[in-house]
Amino acid sequence: MSFALWAGSDVIEQSQFAARWTARASFLVFLVAYTASAMARLFPGPVTKALLRRRRQWGLGFALSHxxxxxxxxxxxxxxxxxxxxxVLIGGGLGYALMFAMALTSNDASQRMLGGWWKRLHRLGIHYIWFIFLFSYAGRLADPDRIQIGLVFTPIALAALGLRITARYKSLRRGRAATAG
Known part of the structure; x- marks a missing residue:
């Protein structure tokens, strides 16, 4: 971000660069939190297990960055x-409201107090935020000036969802095999 403040020719351009670069950095931090569980299920190992153990911190890091x-x-x-x-303001505002609600409830006490609602909030919130990122980056595909960003980040967002779906499918298959056996 500090680089963005020096890169622009004036304060407006500098703040625009800062907004763009912090969005991209936030997306990358978000992806770690979004895919940690799927990665640990699909590729078990010390790195993916460490990411999963620290998923809450990655989520809070995303909230700070965003x-x-x-x-x-x-x-x-x-x-x-x-x-x-x-x-755009309503959709983005809802995303920020969910992000702040998830950040405020990212502790053991809130998890106990909210029970099943904690999981619903976090599942809805993380998928909604994922959708906002996907929608934002896919929208750039129609803009010749910003298509490169869309070409890079749209497939990454889709791949992240693909990881989650694959991990979920694998868990369901494993569960069915255990009950059948």
Missing amino acids: TIHLAALITYLSLSGEERPLG
């Missing part, structure tokens, strides 16, 4: 005067 992104984005929008469509 909060910095939000500050950079608000700065850019306020300085540039650029407006976002209402649907």
